[in-house]
Amino acid sequence: MMKNTYARTLDELARIVADTEGFFAQHNIDESLRMKVDLSLEELFVNMITYNTETDHEVMVEMAPIDGGIAVSLTDHGVDRFDPTLGGEVDINAPLDEREPGGLGLYLVLKMADSIHYEYHNRVSKITFTNRTDVGESEQHV
Amino acid sequence: MFEIDFNDSGNVAMSGRLDAAQAATAQSFLDRIEGNCAIDMAGLDYISSAGLGVLLRMHKRMMGGGSGLELVNVNSHINDIFSYSGFDKLFKIRVK
Numbered sequence: 175m176m177k178n179t180y181a182r183t184l185d186e187l188a189r190i191v192a193d194t195e196g197f198f199a200q201h202n203i204d205e206s207l208r209m210k211v212d213l214s215l216e217e218l219f220v221n222m223i224t225y226n227t228e229t230d231h232e233v234m235v236e237m238a239p240i241d242g243g244i245a246v247s248l249t250d251h252g253v254d255r256f257d258p259t260l261g262g263e264v265d266i267n268a269p270l271d272e273r274e275p276g277g278l279g280l281y282l283v284l285k286m287a288d289s290i291h292y293e294y295h296n297r298v299s300k301i302t303f304t305n306r307t308d309v310g311e312s313e314q315h316v
Numbered sequence: 317m318f319e320i321d322f323n324d325s326g327n328v329a330m331s332g333r334l335d336a337a338q339a340a341t342a343q344s345f346l347d348r349i350e351g352n353c354a355i356d357m358a359g360l361d362y363i364s365s366a367g368l369g370v371l372l373r374m375h376k377r378m379m380g381g382g383s384g385l386e387l388v389n390v391n392s393h394i395n396d397i398f399s400y401s402g403f404d405k406l407f408k409i410r411v412k
Contacts, residue, residue: 184337209393216364220336266402275369
């Protein structure tokens with residue numbers, strides 16, 4: 175189990191990546207999961223610090239090894255409810271002139287995570303996602 | 317760590333991790349480029365939605381001027397991200 179907090183700045187992404195790399199090594203978690211975990215962690219962290227502007231609390235990240243993979247949680251205190259599992263719709267078949275930068279982050283998280291769960295109590299948002307090596311793309315669910 | 321520069325072939329070469337913290341660096345470099353352009357991604361290990369936004373913004377600007385952006389030496393992980401994002405339908409992509 176690892177629990178760290180990060181300031182609400184993009185500069186913290188480098189520390190998040192380093193901490194994730196260390197956790198994977200410490201617990202012998204399959205490196206094939208790194209890209210998916212790094213991507214979901216970045217997108218959810220950036221989403222929190224970009225849109226949850228009503229707080230200045232640090233974002234807490236917890237990691238735990240699970241059977242065949244990893245569970246990651248991000249917790250944000252003093253924020254309004256925002257459930258990332260309800261959004262993320264992007265028309266990836268739209269032609270170039272209809273595509274705009276932005277909006278892909280949560281969509282990719284929902285694609286990459288094998289499971290994702292949202293909790294909200296007393297103005298605390300907690301998002302937990304898992305990635306496992308034994309879950310194929312067709313078995314992924316939200 | 318992210319680096320962007322011109323390589324010996326005159327193409328843009330990216331390496332490292334193109335994440336939200338590095339997107340502005342990539343954008344300011346690419347904003348100076350006019351005409352057809354290929355980005356060599358042989359050294360690029362990671363890209364997030366912020367990086368995808370940089371590529372999409374440049375591609376739209378270039379297509380508007382009658383040129384285009386090509387992505388070459390793309391590794392399989394990043395190619396998966398491009399496929400998930402529908403970028404494989406928007407860009408000319410050559411996989412490593």
